[in-house]
Amino acid sequence: MEFLRRAAGRPRTLAVFPGAFNPPTRAHLAIARAALAHAGEVVFVLPRVFPHKNWEGAPLEDRVHMLDAAIGPDPRFSIAASRKGLFIEIARECRAAYGRETGLYFLCGRDAAERIVNWDYGSPGAFTEQLREYQLLVAPRNGPYEPPPEMREWIHALELPENCDGVSATAVRERIAAGQPWEHLVPEAIADMVKRLY
Numbered sequence: 001m002e003f004l005r006r007a008a009g010r011p012r013t014l015a016v017f018p019g020a021f022n023p024p025t026r027a028h029l030a031i032a033r034a035a036l037a038h039a040g041e042v043v044f045v046l047p048r049v050f051p052h053k054n055w056e057g058a059p060l061e062d063r064v065h066m067l068d069a070a071i072g073p074d075p076r077f078s079i080a081a082s083r084k085g086l087f088i089e090i091a092r093e094c095r096a097a098y099g100r101e102t103g104l105y106f107l108c109g110r111d112a113a114e115r116i117v118n119w120d121y122g123s124p125g126a127f128t129e130q131l132r133e134y135q136l137l138v139a140p141r142n143g144p145y146e147p148p149p150e151m152r153e154w155i156h157a158l159e160l161p162e163n164c165d166g167v168s169a170t171a172v173r174e175r176i177a178a179g180q181p182w183e184h185l186v187p188e189a190i191a192d193m194v195k196r197l198y
Contacts, residue, residue: 001045001093004064005079011040014098015137017107018045018082018090022057023172023194024070025185027109027164031139034160035107036076038137042107043078043094044071047085051119057173058197066194070187087116088130095133104134107158109141117148117155131155141165173198 015035021028021044032042044067046060058066064079071077080097082090087106094104108116113136121127131154138145139158142165147155167185175182176198183191 001097002081007041007076007078013039013103015039015042015105015107021063021067022169024066025167025169027167030160030162030164031107034158041076043080045080045082045090047082050085062197066190069189091134105137106134107137109139110145111141113138113145
């Protein structure tokens with residue numbers, strides 16, 4: 001794991017937020033801020049390889065600049081790049097960087113949780129085994145996520161202070177391409193960068 005910005009100290013609990021951030025949105029920030037109720041630090045992780053999509057859009061360096069500007073000076077936020085993209089792979093990179101004593105929560109939205117829980121990891125029960133290494137905090141996205149009964153011990157709802165339905169990086173890109181208003185979907189601090197890059 002390569003840190004591009006790192007919070008001081010070592011938190012007792014870390015919230016890991018993997019994503020493409022292409023570009024970062026108001027929803028990304030709302031999820032990260034809500035996670036601070038559960039963790040002492042949030043690390044935004046940009047995988048260099050995605051398991052379910054190709055790398056498209058802004059280069060990694062520009063996404064890092066946008067994230068850094070969006071989160072501002074808050075000392076509880078870090079930014080890192082990982083070598084691979086599966087949660088278990090990122091979790092192991094985090095273990096190497098933060099140590100075994102730090103508890104791990106992974107942040108995602110309902111749509112991502114459904115994809116992650118149902119992914120074919122090559123053997124039955126593989127994802128349940130992964131949940132012994134980290135837990136999930138799942139933000140509502142067009143409704144709450146209902147985890148399978150056998151996973152409820154490790155998958156928790158993340159309450160957001162605002163409704164973020166319809167706020168996504170895809171929506172930003174589609175609105176820009178269609179010439180529709182999009183500025184309300186991204187943090188104000190990065191609007192000029194988004195306009196230049198997309």
